[in-house]
Amino acid sequence: MNEIKSGEIEEVINYLEESANPRHRIWILLALYSGMRRTEIAKLKWSDIGKGRKKIKKKFVHHQAKKNSKMKITLGERVKKLLSVALQRRRRKHYCFKGNGNRTHICPETVYRAWARMQLKIWGEKRYTLHELRHTGISRKWWDTLSVKKTKEFARHKDFETTMRYIH
Secondary structure: OOOOOHHHHHHHHHHHHHHOOHHHHHHHHHHHHHOOOHHHHHOOEHHHHOOOOOOOOOOEEEEEOHHHOEEEEEOOHHHHHHHHHHHHHOOOOOEOOEOOOOOOEOOHHHHHHHHHHHHHHHHOOOOOOHHHHHHHHHHHHHHHHOOHHHHHHHHOOOOHHHHHHHOO
16 A cells, blocks of 8 residues: 655645645545545535534544444544535535435545546546545654554554554
8 A cells, every 4th residue: 555645745735725626625635634434535424523513613523434433533624624614505415425315425436536537637647546545644643643542543443453554
C-alpha cells in the first residue's frame, strides 16, 4: 500500500480548492483528513454530524464503523467548513450525500469513481486507490502524535497489528 507523497497531496488540495465538484471535495477531504472508509463516507448521515444544527459545533462525527462498532471521527477545519456550508443548504435529507430516492445514500463506488476521475484530471493517470488516501491520513496522524494508541483510535482499528501496517 502506497502513501501519497507530500507534493502530490498539495496538488490534490489545489485541485480540490480550484475546480472540484463541492461534493467530491468533501469526500476526498474526509478520506484524507479523517481516515474514513468510502462506505463510511457514503452512509454519513446529518444526524451523525450535528443533530440538525445550522453549524457543526462538535469536534467529532459519530457514525457506525466496521462491524457495527461506534466510532468518533475528528474533523479538520477544512472539512468542518465545507460541511457547515453543506449543512446550511440541506433540505431535510437523511444522508449527507443523497443517492437516488428520498432516503438513500450514494453508492460507495461513487466516491471511488470520483477519486479515480480526479486523478486523471490532475496527473493524467490513476496513481492511488481511495484506500491509500486513508493510509495517508492515518500515517499523518502517526507523525502528528507519535502515539500508536492515538493512531489506532483515529483509524478505528481493533488491534495494534493492523495499525502498525498503516504507519510509515
